[in-house]
Amino acid sequence: MSGSLSPSEGRPLWQGRTLALLGIVLVAFSLRSAVASLSPVIDHVAEDFPVSPVVVGLIGAAPPVCFAVFGLLTPLFERRFGLERVAVGALALMTLGLVLRGLSIDSVTLLAATAVVFAGVGAGNVLLPPLVKKYFPDRLGVMMTLYSTMMAVSTFIPPLVAVPIADSLGWRVSLGLWGLFAALALLPWLTLLIAERRAPKTARAADGDVEIDPTDGLHDLTDAVAVATGPITTVPANPRVFGRLWRLPMAWALALVFGTSSTMAYVSFAWLPTMLVDIGGVTPATAGFLLSLFALLGLPCGMLVPILVVRFQATRPLFLFAVAAGLTGLAGLFFAPTVALPLWVSIFGLTAIMFPLSLVLLSIRARTPESAVALSGFVQSIGYAIAAVFPLLVGLLHETTGGWQVPLLVVAGVLVVSIPAGIVAGRRRTIEDDWELRHGRW
Structure with missing residues (x-):
């Protein structure tokens, strides 16, 4: 990596950035759990109100549509409001959508709540790699691997537990509980934003963003693994x-x-x-x-x-x-x-x-x-x-x-x-x- 990263070279992963580490891990968990938690309990939902194959198909189409749309819009919001503020907005959307999905009264509200969820997820997909680059420029390979592993874990856990929870507590709890993880993911970023507002301007300037070439060292094996975990989103095309x-x-x-x-x-x-x-x-x-x-x-x-x-x-x-x-x-x-x-x-x-x-x-x-x-x-x-x-x-x-x-x-x-x-x-x-x-x- 470039010489600009030398001040943090060798810095322990958690030193002075525990909140960012916790926030990134929780965001990574929330991104995929939203995708994988609905289809296993769709039969339970259908016992309360009809869910046609067309609606299920639209719900299945929502993630890639939102990923494409918000993949284009999120960089514009980021340049206007900053990474952390947009991350808070994305997590708030995810939390709201996941809770509303558990409160759905018909297939229309279920579809609308799902669209809100994936609007937040689409923005989060774009924001995670730049957040890693900002807070962990000296640990890119480790952090990319950590958050990609967490995303994989959060993809296979929801289908495993969704039906047992729906059987015992109802499908609304099974769907809505994932909003708890998105809400928890909000806390570190809100804390960081509050701390940033209270910090002296000179301190913020000294600890400002590090400009990182998103493909610097890509042909090194560690960075190749890092790139495989998410899109390149830190500079405009x-x-x-x-x-x-x-x-x-x-x-x-x-x-x-x-x-x-x-x-x-x-x-x-x-x-x-x-x-x-x-x-x-x-x-x-x-x-x-x-x-x-x-x-x-x-x-x-x-x-x-x-x-x-x-x-x-x-x-x-x-x-x-x-x-x-x-x-x-x-x-x-x-x-x-x-x-x-x-x-x-x-x-x-x-x-x-x-x-x-x-x-x-x-x-x-x-x-x-x-x-x-x-x-x-x-x-x-x-x-x-x-x-x-x-x-x-x-x-x-x-x-x-x-x-x-x-x-x-x-x-x-x-x-x-x-x-x-x-x-x-x-x-x-x-x-x-x-x-x-x-x-x-x-």
Whole structure:
């Protein structure tokens, strides 16, 4: 890292920044628990008021839509109000939405509350990496790994406990209790804001933000793991660079790989428990456990994939393995859903390989920080737009056909169609190389 970080070099992780450490961990936990806590108890909700497949599909489409929209809006708010104030606003939205979701009286209010939740989550996704860079510039690798691990943990815990809590205390408690963690995450940031207002101006100036190159040292293994945990969001993308990406096969290939990864995740979080109850004959509690198993596989994938890509250039083998695993798992669910159901879910869960794979490629498929930021914005905007379509489409197909065979075939089709994109993304060249091969000097 740059010499500007030397004052904090070797500084203990908690020294003078315990509140920031606690705040980042709690924010990371809240971001994913909101996504994974609803679908396991949707049958309990439906006992109180009807929830159509279209509404469930819209709820499944809400995360990628909000991630795309608020991924663009949050940097504007951050420049106006500052990281901590916008983080407090995002957490307040999450807390409000999670509580309101537990108080829903019909499918419209459930959908509206979910939209409020994911507005906050979308902003939080953008804010977390810059917060880590601001408070822990000397511990980027450790902190990125810590918060990515916490996000993985908070993805598989909610499906595991949602149904037992709903059975004993009701679905409203099962949904609303996650607002408690978002409310707890507010406390460290509110305390930091109050302390900042009381601190002398000279002290604040001396301890101001550190300007950090978001891709400084990206080709080091630790930073590659760090990049794989979240988007690059600390500097604005150059419109000229962004405009060129629309003409580059490499950029589109990365966007399609990211879109395929997000599609597998959000279709599963929206529909997998219901699907497993219908075709596998399991109880809602078991379906929630299997969704938790699906989510758990993201943890080892997130840790191992960046190492395999950076050290061994294993992009194509990893991608093709993920596609093959996804197709195998879907075939098992299609042809033998009542036999070895945990095995089929686990194999399908290996599609989680695509997420860290596509994110780490954002760092090594660009030469400069400027082009890396533009590529990140392009890939995630297109990818989340793709992912937003399929939870709703799966719901419509399920309602129209009355079964899960056609939706399973559509999901399998997404994996097959993505294969050429994965092959192109595996080319060992940057977007600058791609441009120069076709149009001359970058």
